[in-house]
Amino acid sequence: MKNENIVNTRSGHGTEAILFGLVPMGDPRTAAEALNELQLLAETADFVPAGCMVQHRRHADPHTYLGSGKLDELAEVVRLAHSGAVICDDSLTPNQAKHIEAAIKVPCIDRSELILQIFGMHARSPQAKLQVELAALQYEMPRLRRRWTHLERQRGGIGVRGGAGEKQIDVDRNLIRTRISSVSREIKRIEQHKEREVAGRPDMFTIALVGYTNAGKSSLMNRLTEAGVLAENKLFSTLDTRTRPWRLPGGRTVLLTDTVGFLRKLPHQLVASFHATLQEALHADLLLVMVDGSSPEAAEQLHTVDEVLDSLDAGDLPRVTVLNKLDQVRDSSDLAPLWQIEPGAVAISVLRGDGMDDLHAAIQQHIAAVENRVEILLPHTSRYLLGEIRAKASVLSEFYTEEGCLMELQASPALLGRLLAEGARVAAADERAKAPAPNEPGTGDDRQPGGGA
Ligand SMILES: Nc1nc2c(ncn2[C@@H]2O[C@H](COP(=O)(O)OP(=O)(O)OP(=O)(O)O)[C@@H](O)[C@H]2O)c(=O)[nH]1
Numbered sequence: 016m017k018n019e020n021i022v023n024t025r026s027g028h029g030t031e032a033i034l035f036g037l038v039p040m041g042d043p044r045t046a047a048e049a050l051n052e053l054q055l056l057a058e059t060a061d062f063v064p065a066g067c068m069v070q071h072r073r074h075a076d077p078h079t080y081l082g083s084g085k086l087d088e089l090a091e092v093v094r095l096a097h098s099g100a101v102i103c104d105d106s107l108t109p110n111q112a113k114h115i116e117a118a119i120k121v122p123c124i125d126r127s128e129l130i131l132q133i134f135g136m137h138a139r140s141p142q143a144k145l146q147v148e149l150a151a152l153q154y155e156m157p158r159l160r161r162r163w164t165h166l167e168r169q170r171g172g173i174g175v176r177g178g179a180g181e182k183q184i185d186v187d188r189n190l191i192r193t194r195i196s197s198v199s200r201e202i203k204r205i206e207q208h209k210e211r212e213v214a215g216r217p218d219m220f221t222i223a224l225v226g227y228t229n230a231g232k233s234s235l236m237n238r239l240t241e242a243g244v245l246a247e248n249k250l251f252s253t254l255d256t257r258t259r260p261w262r263l264p265g266g267r268t269v270l271l272t273d274t275v276g277f278l279r280k281l282p283h284q285l286v287a288s289f290h291a292t293l294q295e296a297l298h299a300d301l302l303l304v305m306v307d308g309s310s311p312e313a314a315e316q317l318h319t320v321d322e323v324l325d326s327l328d329a330g331d332l333p334r335v336t337v338l339n340k341l342d343q344v345r346d347s348s349d350l351a352p353l354w355q356i357e358p359g360a361v362a363i364s365v366l367r368g369d370g371m372d373d374l375h376a377a378i379q380q381h382i383a384a385v386e387n388r389v390e391i392l393l394p395h396t397s398r399y400l401l402g403e404i405r406a407k408a409s410v411l412s413e414f415y416t417e418e419g420c421l422m423e424l425q426a427s428p429a430l431l432g433r434l435l436a437e438g439a440r441v442a443a444a445d446e447r448a449k450a451p452a453p454n455e456p457g458t459g460d461d462r463q464p465g466g467g468a
């Protein structure tokens with residue numbers, strides 16, 4: 016049974032849509048400003064935003080979302096503009112959507128459905144496709160009745176396929192339940208397979224790129240690793256996590272992982288469904304938390320990223336905050352409020368290459384702070400490990416003695432453990448004394464500068 020036989024979230028196909036939402040009382044922004052992100056979401060899902068409308072109120076009406084006067088106004092705008100749909104900035108209950116559609120007579124798409132639609136369009140790997148399908152099925156389940164009411168009103172309409180009637184709703188419900196369990200099983204199987212892969216990964220320092228969607232995570236990954244991942248001015252371009260080796264200046268290689276972007280009010284079904292993928296990506300030694308520093312919403316976006324990280328139990332992971340798109344910031348004092356929130360943040364422009372040295376320095380400093388610094392003696396019989404040590408650890412100094420190579424290293428506990436198991440040993444004090452101190456005359460060619468940290 017294929018997904019599209021059961022669920023069918025509605026894609027834009029160029030449909031003109033009126034966007035609407037709620038804003039707090041006294042919010043000075045125009046409707047277009049307040050719904051700016053929704054507009055980008057709508058465009059990414061192939062809708063053509065044809066107008067924006069907001070209502071200032073504290074809470075949504077439990078039945079109709081907008082107040083009744085405002086709903087009439089929306090119906091009038093839809094009628095005059097001949098719009099094919101309306102799009103709500105929030106997730107609606109099935110009942111709210113039903114009442115809105117009854118009033119305005121065109122399909123009402125809520126934020127969750129829109130995001131599910133985009134995820135569906137962008138999913139590439141079998142795992143991402145299944146995760147999106149699972150989220151879409153769970154979204155669809157409580158909405159079957161509404162879809163059917165629609166079908167009975169306008170034949171051949173949207174949503175569920177097949178004949179009409181209550182009985183059919185039960186049939187579809189059973190189909191969805193069966194599909195949910197088979198998709199869940201399949202996802203579990205892929206996750207277990209991946210867990211085994213991760214467990215077998217080399218003992219390298221890992222860095223995960225996380226942050227708000229469209230911040231430039233994939234662009235940075237491409238710049239640093241020539242990964243060739245898709246980066247574009249659309250929301251949720253990346254759904255699959257991807258890991259590439261990144262050679263830091265100085266020679267040490269770390270692993271860099273690109274992840275799915277976060278967004279305000281992500282549908283909970285999607286967060287649940289992508290939980291495992293994200294958690295796997297977040298088995299990192301360091302997070303690069305990225306936002307578009309030129310966005311007026313940057314502070315709020317940082318807050319959202321924090322919330323999502325907390326929900327993934329990754330709130331306490333060490334991090335470097337990266338403010339991107341510096342080329343679009345008119346005056347660097349515009350970044351002051353962000354630096355107040357994140358004093359150690361690094362400002363960069365992936366596009367122009369600004370701030371890359373600062374980024375490298377922040378990362379190296381971080382590695383230096385968390386990793387053990389030890390001097391080991393690598394006997395000549397274990398020389399075959401030299402290449403691996405130079406690639407995976409920061410080599411602060413190397414000095415050859417009769418017994419072997421005396422190295423001052425900064426390395427992960429896992430790598431150190433393996434080196435010790437394969438013949439290296441922690442250098443004794445008298446052995447360490449054989450190595451000349453830095454800058455001491457006569458250190459000569461024996462002493463090679465290492466990875467540096
Ligand atoms: N002006 C400017 N644009 C940038 C910069 N870095 C990235 N972009 C643009 O921002 C858009 C989004 O970039 P991506 O790298 O796809 O962003 P992302 O964070 O991976 O986004 P998702 O995968 O959707 O979460 C693209 O159009 C990039 O060309 C920058 O430093 N300056």
Ligand SMILES: [Mg+2]
Nearest residue numbers: 232233252253
């Ligand atoms: Mg991306």
